[in-house]
Structures are given as structure tokens and as C-alpha cells.
Amino acid sequence: xxxxxxxxxxxxxxxxxxxxxxxxxxxxxxxxxxxxxxxxxxxxxxxxxxxxxxxxxxxxxxxxxxxxxxxxxxxxxxxxxxxxxxxxxxxxxxxxxxxxxxxxxxxxxxxxxxxxxxxxxxxxxxxxxxxxxxxxxxxxxxxxxxxxxxxxxxxxxxxxxxxxxxxxxxxxxxxxxxxxxxxxxxxxxxxxxxxxxxxxxxxxxxxxxxxxxxxxxxxxxxxxxxxxxxxxxxxxxxxxxxxxxxxxxxxxxxxxxxxxxxxxxxxxxxxxxxxxxxxxxxxxxxxxxxxxxxxxxxxxxxxxxxxxxxxxxxxxxxxxxxxxxxxxxxxxxxxxxxxxxxxxxxxxxxxxxxxxxxxxxxxxxxxxxxxxxxxxxxxxxxxxxxxxxxxxxxxxxxxxxxxxxxxxxxxxxxxxxxxxxxx
Amino acid sequence: xxxxxxxxxxxxxxxxxxxxxxxxxxxxxxxxxxxxxxxxxxxxxxxxxxxxxxxxxxxxxxxxxxxxxxxxxxxxxxxxxxxxxxxxxxxxxxxxxxxxxxxxxxxxxxxxxxxxxxxxxxxxxxxxxxxxxxxxxxxxxxxxxxxxxxxxxxxxxxxxxxxxxxxxxxxxxxxxxxxxxxxxxxxxxxxxxxxxxxxxxxxxxxxxxxxxxxxxxxxxxxxxxxxxxxxxxxxxxxxxxxxxxxxxxxxxxxxxxxxxxxxxxxxxxxxxxxxxxxxxxxxxxxxxxxxxxxxxxxxxxxxxxxxxxxxxxxxxxxxxxxxx
Numbered sequence: 001x002x003x004x005x006x007x008x009x010x011x012x013x014x015x016x017x018x019x020x021x022x023x024x025x026x027x028x029x030x031x032x033x034x035x036x037x038x039x040x041x042x043x044x045x046x047x048x049x050x051x052x053x054x055x056x057x058x059x060x061x062x063x064x065x066x067x068x069x070x071x072x073x074x075x076x077x078x079x080x081x082x083x084x085x086x087x088x089x090x091x092x093x094x095x096x097x098x099x100x101x102x103x104x105x106x107x108x109x110x111x112x113x114x115x116x117x118x119x120x121x122x123x124x125x126x127x128x129x130x131x132x133x134x135x136x137x138x139x140x141x142x143x144x145x146x147x148x149x150x151x152x153x154x155x156x157x158x159x160x161x162x163x164x165x166x167x168x169x170x171x172x173x174x175x176x177x178x179x180x181x182x183x184x185x186x187x188x189x190x191x192x193x194x195x196x197x198x199x200x201x202x203x204x205x206x207x208x209x210x211x212x213x214x215x216x217x218x219x220x221x222x223x224x225x226x227x228x229x230x231x232x233x234x235x236x237x238x239x240x241x242x243x244x245x246x247x248x249x250x251x252x253x254x255x256x257x258x259x260x261x262x263x264x265x266x267x268x269x270x271x272x273x274x275x276x277x278x279x280x281x282x283x284x285x286x287x288x289x290x291x292x293x294x295x296x297x298x299x300x301x302x303x304x305x306x307x308x309x310x311x312x313x314x315x316x317x318x319x320x321x322x323x324x325x326x327x328x329x330x331x332x333x334x335x336x337x338x339x340x341x342x343x344x345x346x347x348x349x350x351x352x353x354x355x356x357x358x359x360x361x362x363x364x365x366x367x368x369x370x371x372x373x374x375x376x377x378x379x380x381x382x383x384x385x386x387x388x389x390x391x392x393x394x395x396x397x398x399x400x401x402x403x404x405x406x407x408x409x410x411x412x413x414x415x416x417x418x419x420x421x422x423x
Numbered sequence: 424x425x426x427x428x429x430x431x432x433x434x435x436x437x438x439x440x441x442x443x444x445x446x447x448x449x450x451x452x453x454x455x456x457x458x459x460x461x462x463x464x465x466x467x468x469x470x471x472x473x474x475x476x477x478x479x480x481x482x483x484x485x486x487x488x489x490x491x492x493x494x495x496x497x498x499x500x501x502x503x504x505x506x507x508x509x510x511x512x513x514x515x516x517x518x519x520x521x522x523x524x525x526x527x528x529x530x531x532x533x534x535x536x537x538x539x540x541x542x543x544x545x546x547x548x549x550x551x552x553x554x555x556x557x558x559x560x561x562x563x564x565x566x567x568x569x570x571x572x573x574x575x576x577x578x579x580x581x582x583x584x585x586x587x588x589x590x591x592x593x594x595x596x597x598x599x600x601x602x603x604x605x606x607x608x609x610x611x612x613x614x615x616x617x618x619x620x621x622x623x624x625x626x627x628x629x630x631x632x633x634x635x636x637x638x639x640x641x642x643x644x645x646x647x648x649x650x651x652x653x654x655x656x657x658x659x660x661x662x663x664x665x666x667x668x669x670x671x672x673x674x675x676x677x678x679x680x681x682x683x684x685x686x687x688x689x690x691x692x693x694x695x696x697x698x699x700x701x702x703x704x705x706x707x708x709x710x711x712x713x714x715x716x717x718x719x720x721x722x723x724x725x726x727x728x729x730x731x732x733x734x735x736x737x738x739x740x741x742x743x744x745x746x747x
Binding site for chain 1: 428430431434435438442445446448458461462465466469470471472474475477479480482483484485486487488489490491492493494495496497498499500515516519520523524525526527528529530531533562563565586587598599662
């Protein structure tokens, strides 16, 4: 694979000093993965119908977890626990659905727990997150509980949105600093860029993190948002989660570039590739990108490669996925890999400690599930009100500090008008 | 008291708010060194610096999204659309991301989206529209359309101080054509309140923006025939001042609904329904609508003249309704 070098502003200088005069173009997309599979997915017409077929080295051995440059033993175990909670919570949600307790569908991040949890782990408490539908693990890392998410799915009165929205469509501007997603894709990106802009106006360079999928990144607002962050040098840490499927549409039908990280070249920002099933790689890339953001060096695009291991939602059996591809990624299950790493490779957890940790998580989940299941549905009248912020229901104030502004008092308000092209 | 144009009044209002509140900033295309396509922010970057007067790429979805994101940190952005016709480019952000934020997850969005709208300037289909009803239709937004310079300053200040997202439609025909006494000090005009632009007993015209002035011209003609028109300037289209609407119908018993917006889906339909709900028994005649036709805004001046409601249309309909 050819390495192309990219001209980057590594010195933290602002956009005014970036030279446009260089006649040499060189780009580099750093790929931290320990394996770089190249598959070809084709749509084939057989006698009995049309389906997808996959070709490539599907028997390659599973690579080891790459040691983190930054994480301590304790931190690795913490991330592992978040991943366990993420995985088991979604299993619990599936069971609740089968018991008829869930309103609407369930969306899974199965196979993507390492990416959700290890990425959010890199954020500081006063920085911001914008989760997408399969990043429920990141919501847990930020301080929401499994019961919060379960109550959302069961449309309970005590859900974070008081029953008014579903699944992961909730947030918190006061404490956990999470922006609630909407159903259309890419829209969180300019919003998180704006959060970073607001913080900067209050004197802080913060990291803001959000996600977009291989499918979602096709939208126009994705482009507008990343470009805006780039041109304004805002600290956007964008995880492009290439899980190979946008509903039933394979990644090969979403874009022509070989790797989505290459899009970074088009925005003029650094792009890196990581194995999304390896939490150490995910964390390291997230951490470095957050540090860049905090130094005011602007956005980073991180492509995390993995696969969506269930259908788009619970109703989708995903039979369109070729079986060999599923088998390939099943062997790379992030939970199994990280458990093996902690218990067998690093020996940072004994088998007993691991069992105890798992039992702890199970206990916590059981309690949350009990609470959520037994909590009441909203009264019908609770649908009314709250369309506007009025009668003092919120006090709007600067989150970090009141901006320190410089006003040139010698400049006066202008009178009159100037020629315009429409009169 | 100084005389200001409608445009200068808006400029002064935003300027005063930026002086008064360091969380207020401007964001939009060509608003910095250029001062804005219509010069509303002329001189702002010199006074307040590029941090608070931000020129953006041509990316309306990003402008609105970023403004919303900044408002989540407690800032009060004033986002300019070079022409409100381009609001279509940010439609999803406005109605899905911003408008629903408070209702569904308790996040107020104290932001203003402002820009020039309206026709009669031979701007053609993409520089002359009245897009306000798309947003009146979205719960969670406030929609403001001032008709006077005094109101323009007071309303932009209220809009900036409001904790809700406000769409502020400045009628470009009025930008430099009307000039009034506007107090140089701080004052606000409340959102959601109509005003009586002209008192009368015979017949009411409920309208907004540039059509207020067209109605005033017609009223002067009709006064000579002994028909005294009351003109209600809505000022805010969402939330509507239901009481002011009902009150004028109770007073005159006959009403014309006038707007420059196209007929179907224009606010006249909504007003007629409200009058039916609030003051049906006070009506002595059918509710009359005078609106633009249902088409894009044509470009050529004689065609645009045909398209827009005229003084003569108002005079004719008022005579007819008076005689009913």
C-alpha cells in the first residue's frame, strides 16, 4: 500500500500562517493496524437470486492486541469493564425486546464495544461527546447508566428524555456534556464543531468527539461539518466507524476511496486508521487526537475498522452478509480478544478476578434492569409542554467562563448603507 | 431622536447586544471584513474582532449546526443567512436538530438566525422568497418579521436575549426605504405581541412586514371615502398574538388577511382558523385573503408586479367587504 505524506500544521500555528505556496503534495495516512486485510465484496447474479460474495484472505490469523502507549493496567481493566457493561446491557435489551417490554426497535453495537468505550475514555469530564446509535458504550463511559438506556427503550417516564425520544437520543448539557443525536446522519458533526467553537470563545481549547459510519459519512452535512471544523481549527475528534454495512448497503457501494481515512486529505487534516476491535489502538489514537485538539491544532479523522455483528436493528437478520465475512470478524470479537489479552497475555487479571468482575457487572445490570422494568410509563398529559424554553425553566450561562472580549472603543457604529446588488 | 433606516436599526440592535453581552457573536458568510452582503454588520469586525464576527465557508448546515453547538455552551450566536431563500440548505438542522432540542432533551438553543427575505426588488425566485411558514410550521421555533425600524431594533434585541431559537426575517425592500425615529438607547419589543399600526373602526387588515406599508397606503386612500381601516402588524408569526387577532375582529367585525407570501400555506389560512375559533360570532362578513399567487417569485418587474399584492387590490377588496 503506498504511503502518501500530508502537509500538516504541526506547530500549532493558526491558519493564516499555513503556506499555500508549496509545490509538492505529499500525504500520509498512518495505519496502526497489525493486519491490513483487503477484501472484495461483489454483487453477483446467481440462478436463484442476487447476493453478495466476498473474496480475500479470510483465513488470516487473528492479530494480537497492540500494547497501548498510554494506558496503565488499571485503565485497561476499567475499559474492559465498560466494554463488558456495554455488551451485557445490549444482551439484556435484546431479552427485554423478546419479552415484549421494548417500544419500537433495538439497535446494537455488537462487535463495536472497543471503539465506543475506549474512544470516550480519552475525553476529559468537561469535554463533550456526540454519540451515534451504536455508541451506547460511550454513553456509559460518560456517566449515564444502563437503566437510563433501558428506560429510553422502554419509553418510561423516568428516561432521560421523560419518554419523549427513544434509544440513544438523549443528552446532558449540564454535567455529562453529551449532545443528543437526531435520526439523520452527519448532523452531529457541525454541532460538535460548534461546541468547540463556543468553548474557544470562552478561552478553552477542548476536544469534542463524535462518530459517523461508513454509510452516514456519505451525507452532505458530514462534509460541511468536518470542513468547517478544519477551516476553523476546532478540536473535533471524529471517529469514522467503518463497520462495513450501512443497513443493507455494503461499504463498497458507499464510496470509492480505499480507506475512509483518506478523506482526511481532502479536508486538510490528519487521518489515521485503527483496528476498531482493539481498544488499545482506539484509545491511543483518540488520546493523541484529543491532545492535538487541546493544543488548538484542530480536527483529526480516525477510521476505526470493524464489522457490525448484528443487523441494522433487531428486526434485521442481516442475511445479506456473506457468511465467511461474519466468521472472519467473529474471530475478532473485541470482548474475547481483550479478555484474552488481560488474563492470558498481560496477566493483569487472574481468572478469579475476571470472574468477579463479570459477576459485578451482571449484578449491576440486574439491578438496573429491575429498576427500569418496574418504573412507570409516562402519564399521557406529560406529552404537553416544553416546546419552548420559557418562564425561567433554564438559565443560560457560559459553561467555562464568560468570554473575555476586546472591544476597540475607537471604532464607532456605522451610519448609512453601501451599494448592494439588490435594491 | 435620530432617524434610522430599518437596516441601521437592526445594525444598532445587534451592536448594542454585542456590547452588552460578551456571549453574543455573529457568524455567517461575508459578514467580517466585507460587513455582510447588505452591510448589516458593517464595521462589526473592526469593533469586536474576528473572534466574534466569524466568516464561514458556504455551508448553511454547518453554520446552523455550529451555532447550535455554541449555544449549548451558553453562547448566543447570531447566524446570518445571506438571503433567507438559502434557508433550504439548512432545513434539516433547523427543524430536526434545533427546533426539537428543548422538547426532547431539555437543551435550550438561544440562537438567532437572521437575514433578508421578501420581494419587490426584482431578485427572482431565489432572492425574493418568504420562507417563514416552513418554520412557523415547526414547533419549537420562534418566527419574527418586523415592519418598522423601531420594531426591528427592539425585536432583534429581544430575539438575541430569548432562550429559544428565533428566525428573524428582515424584509429587504424595507432595508433602506423606511426611516424613522429610533431611540439611541436600550429598549426591547417583546416577541409574540402584535401592534396596532393604524386604528380604525370599519374594517381590519391583519398583515406583516412590507405589506404593512402597502396597507397603510391603501388605508389613506380609503379614509378619503370614509372607510377607516384598522391595521394590525403581527410582528411575530410564531407564537401568534391570538388575543390581538381576536380583539380587532371583535372591534371592526370585518377582516382582510394580507401577506406577500404565496396563498396556499401562507399565514392567512392559520389566521382565518384562529378567527373562526376566537371570534366567529363577531364576523359580519367573510374573511378575505389578499396574497401573492401560488408560484415562485417571477423576476421581470412587470411580472413581479402582477405577482405581488398591490394597493389597488387592497382598496378594491376593502370596498367590497365594507359593502357586504
